[in-house]
Amino acid sequence: MSQYHNDLLLKALRGEEVSRPPVWMMRQAGRYLPDYIKLREQYDFFTRVQTPELACEITLQPVDQIGVDAAIIFSDILVIPQALGLTVLLEEGKGPILPETIKTQQDIDRLIVTDTAERLSYVTDAIKLTVSHLNGAIPLIGFAGAPFTILCYMVEGKGSKSFDKAKEFCFTQPALAHALLQKITDVTIVYLKAQVAAGAAALQVFDSWSGMLAPADFDVFAWPYMKQIADSLKDIAPVILFPKGSWYALPQIGSSGAAGVGIDWTITPALARQLAGRNITIQGNFDPVKLLMPVHDIRKAVHEMITAFGKQRYIANLGHGILPHVPVASAKAFVDAVKEYAG
């Protein structure tokens, strides 16, 4: 018997037959939820991330209020640059700023690669607390950024439309880029193992910016590191890879041994399945902007999406994070539409 009251997510990731697809939403914890917005007025972003009680409370909000089939720990991919010793500034409503951008071998040598689990114990403490509160109701997903995306922020120093500076670093100083990517990979593996030890039942690796790379460059700067992470973790927890925009990588991801792959809405369900093959669970791919449609239209679009993907080896989700101004009722309509799908 499963250790979870509702284990649809884990069943789908294992490729077992389900009565309906599981559903959760990227960035479901935070942003659009009134209770979160209240907390945001009291505590700054990294206080919320670094205080296990707050992170736990935020993680649980959508479980009760929206009825998702999985929780995902409230945290941020930029805790890894912080653990490596860099300052990360985050002003509310603006993107992150990393003032000490990585330019040289010396910058890379200076990064702290020891005691990662201890340095990020606030995340594992939040996971333990959340798992205890969930009390077996649903699984909790842990996560990290993929090395290429973390490199993007560490080199660019801030968000960007196209991360040209980060890509220039990769293309003109590939030896430095690989040294940096390997360090990020090593600490990320330690970090994700600690998340599983703390109770995370599945893991997602977000490569938010890999879609800026040509397929051949993805194979050099993104995939080898993502693959190392998947290979190191897959025997202890199912891993979902989400290289946003890198639809072209679906064939190699599909045969990599990862349990799941996230896709955005720019690829049809049929082509995604054709490229990824039958040995991986596909997660996605609702356009987050469509949660601003009337509830009736959301329901119809969700049902069409599930029909297109099929109920098996599929996790209903958005193709990117939920938008801050989505009405709570619309987020709930998305989840309800999956639950009521008769197919």
Next chain:
Amino acid sequence: MSQYHNDLLLKALRGEEVSRPPVWMMRQAGRYLPDYIKLREQYDFFTRVQTPELACEITLQPVDQIGVDAAIIFSDILVIPQALGLTVLLEEGKGPILPETIKTQQDIDRLIVTDTAERLSYVTDAIKLTVSHLNGAIPLIGFAGAPFTILCYMVEGKGSKSFDKAKEFCFTQPALAHALLQKITDVTIVYLKAQVAAGAAALQVFDSWSGMLAPADFDVFAWPYMKQIADSLKDIAPVILFPKGSWYALPQIGSSGAAGVGIDWTITPALARQLAGRNITIQGNFDPVKLLMPVHDIRKAVHEMITAFGKQRYIANLGHGILPHVPVASAKAFVDAVKEYAG
């Protein structure tokens, strides 16, 4: 005999055999050229666009200095919102601002759809002047933004990473969106016909943001209008469609009667050709960031790109506009690498 000394571009667009592929670069006029930067210190952006002598001078700069096989008139896709009666502000180095965003039927009714050719006569004057200066050396490309991309700016009011507001407008007020898209389409067709009458030998339609749409939404909000434009122009000039990021639309574009299709670097040459078929010329798809590599690496990467695309039915170009900080010698190396390709 051709009316052009060098008609490689037109031959490639007609599917005729060429000794080597033609080459030009998106945004080749402006940005990175020292002579342009000098002009920028004297005249603001729309003065440069609206003064035929300046637009002509800027258009010719890369012809002499970089040696491209085609010129493209120096202008901006936002001249269409201006012709429709909207204010467009452009601060140097920042994105455009359109203070009167489109929200209602009244906003759409207020748009000026008459006298488009007269209202944009500064562009056609610049084309005439440039064609006269080129004196048959190489063809001049005219261009416009595709209706969906123009809608993005008119509704969002500024640049954006994901144009959520513009997409929300389409998804929640489709009747208004279609009314707006049709008005943009109608004036764009008039505008492009005037460009051909003034001497433009080929046309490119830039759908810079269509890649934000799911394939099904592209078919509703982008493609029908792009197709109207292609259908209305294709008998008087070859049309290159560039729906950036919409690789999924290659099959329908390939059989649309458009002469060419632009692609970015996130799709391999082999797959692009497979999806687009053999009845269209493919243009692209060098990652602009790679022009920051050493010249030797640029040359190697360009040769690999041509080998992958093949010499026929192919136009060597970037997959997006040239970056402002590219050394002139590197831009020239890109062009030279195409010219020296022996394959």
